[in-house]
Amino acid sequence: MVLFEKKSFPFHKVCGEYISNEVLPFLESLGIDIAELQPARINQFLLTSPTGNALSAPLDLGGFGISRYTLDNYLANKAKKAGVKIYEQTAVQHLQFNQDKFLLQLSNGQHYETDLVIGSYGKRTNLDRQLNRRFFTKSSPYVGVKYHIKYNFPKDLIALHNFKDGYAGISAIEEDKYCFCYLTTRANLKAAGSIKNMETQILAQNPYLKAIFKEAQFLYLQPEVINEISFAPKSCVENHVLLCGDAAGLITPLCGNGMAMAMHSGKILTDHLIKFVAGEYSRSQLELAYTKSWEQSFATRLWVGRMVQSMFGRPMLTELLVSTFKHLPAGVRLLMQQTHGRPF
Numbered sequence: 001m002v003l004f005e006k007k008s009f010p011f012h013k014v015c016g017e018y019i020s021n022e023v024l025p026f027l028e029s030l031g032i033d034i035a036e037l038q039p040a041r042i043n044q045f046l047l048t049s050p051t052g053n054a055l056s057a058p059l060d061l062g063g064f065g066i067s068r069y070t071l072d073n074y075l076a077n078k079a080k081k082a083g084v085k086i087y088e089q090t091a092v093q094h095l096q097f098n099q100d101k102f103l104l105q106l107s108n109g110q111h112y113e114t115d116l117v118i119g120s121y122g123k124r125t126n127l128d129r130q131l132n133r134r135f136f137t138k139s140s141p142y143v144g145v146k147y148h149i150k151y152n153f154p155k156d157l158i159a160l161h162n163f164k165d166g167y168a169g170i171s172a173i174e175e176d177k178y179c180f181c182y183l184t185t186r187a188n189l190k191a192a193g194s195i196k197n198m199e200t201q202i203l204a205q206n207p208y209l210k211a212i213f214k215e216a217q218f219l220y221l222q223p224e225v226i227n228e229i230s231f232a233p234k235s236c237v238e239n240h241v242l243l244c245g246d247a248a249g250l251i252t253p254l255c256g257n258g259m260a261m262a263m264h265s266g267k268i269l270t271d272h273l274i275k276f277v278a279g280e281y282s283r284s285q286l287e288l289a290y291t292k293s294w295e296q297s298f299a300t301r302l303w304v305g306r307m308v309q310s311m312f313g314r315p316m317l318t319e320l321l322v323s324t325f326k327h328l329p330a331g332v333r334l335l336m337q338q339t340h341g342r343p344f
């Protein structure tokens with residue numbers, strides 16, 4: 001098996017770095033003991049409105065916090081040891097399917113021929129344009145910003161702090177550090193003029209965020225920033241490329257479930273690929289079976305995530321929701337269940 005990665009491990013990525021415990025049985029089945037990385041164990045949730053109205057709830061399933069810098073590098077090394085050939089600094093620039101074979105054109109000028117391609121290239125790349133994917137032509141209004149910070153904050157808690165047109169998450173990762181990451185709109189950023197202005201003028205209206213900006217030690221000179229984050233529905237097979245993770249559909253970050261879904265889609269696909277390689281499926285049967293399993297596992301979760309996200313960001317509505325759900329712990333639990341899967 002061969003993996004092409006356009007960057008070099010380790011590297012930072014915009015992500016809240018909270019992973020649902022639903023991935024643990026899968027990782028264990030691969031011989032991966034996440035405890036080796038000494039992640040933070042997280043089982044409490046705090047939600048605040050832009051004025052600082054707060055509700056808290058236990059997390060039934062819980063999760064763990066580990067930086068992508070550490071986790072992705074660790075998983076890449078595990079894959080190498082298991083025999084995967086990883087080409088770093090190698091982007092797939094173009095792919096073509098012809099006579100039951102793929103021909104990949106790589107950024108190092110070389111070509112690679114193969115029977116199967118799994119597209120696990122994240123939320124948006126040049127390959128989406130080539131595959132004529134509909135979401136690619138539509139501009140998305142979202143911007144994501146991430147820092148690592150040192151801050152006096154409980155290690156078992158993940159907090160989601162709302163502000164006008166966005167929300168920020170904070171939770172512990174390894175080495176006494178915290179991931180502080182937020183999603184907002186380009187319009188918010190444009191109106192403020194700069195990230196710094198937006199943080200002081202808009203985010204800091206929430207007293208919990210104000211305290212973070214005032215008291216935390218920020219560990220990067222500059223934050224990691226991404227844009228063009230589309231939550232639009234996508235398909236999980238395009239021109240015979242089998243898509244996994246964000247390439248098949250990105251759940252809104254407030255659900256904290258994107259990495260678990262990415263791993264789960266990989267597991268589901270692998271189960272079908274084993275049958276294809278054993279000759280039990282033709283290519284079209286493989287594509288149909290994967291599409292069906294993907295839809296069954298994730299379509300509802302993505303839809304609920306979009307609905308929940310649409311309720312946040314609007315200050316009055318968020319205020320109302322926090323005040324209402326404060327007295328409805330069963331409702332909070334139900335929403336969390338709808339945006340998460342079960343251990344797999």
Ligand SMILES: Cc1cc2nc3c(=O)[nH]c(=O)nc-3n(C[C@H](O)[C@H](O)[C@H](O)COP(=O)(O)OP(=O)(O)OC[C@H]3O[C@@H](n4cnc5c(N)ncnc54)[C@H](O)[C@@H]3O)c2cc1C
Pocket residue numbers: 004005006007013014015016017018019020090091092093120121122123125126127144145181182183229244245246247250251253256257258259260262
């Ligand atoms: C603001 C924000 C906060 C989030 N917070 C959380 C959270 O707390 N918990 C959670 O579970 N999820 C969170 N997510 C979602 C999570 O980051 C993604 O769902 C997850 O990273 C998806 O994994 P993936 O492997 O599909 O894609 P990625 O992690 O994006 O990996 C894709 C890889 O492909 C490489 N690549 C891209 N194009 C090419 C190419 N042409 N050739 C070769 N390599 C290529 C990239 O360099 C990258 O390393 C968040 C997302 C956002 C935007």
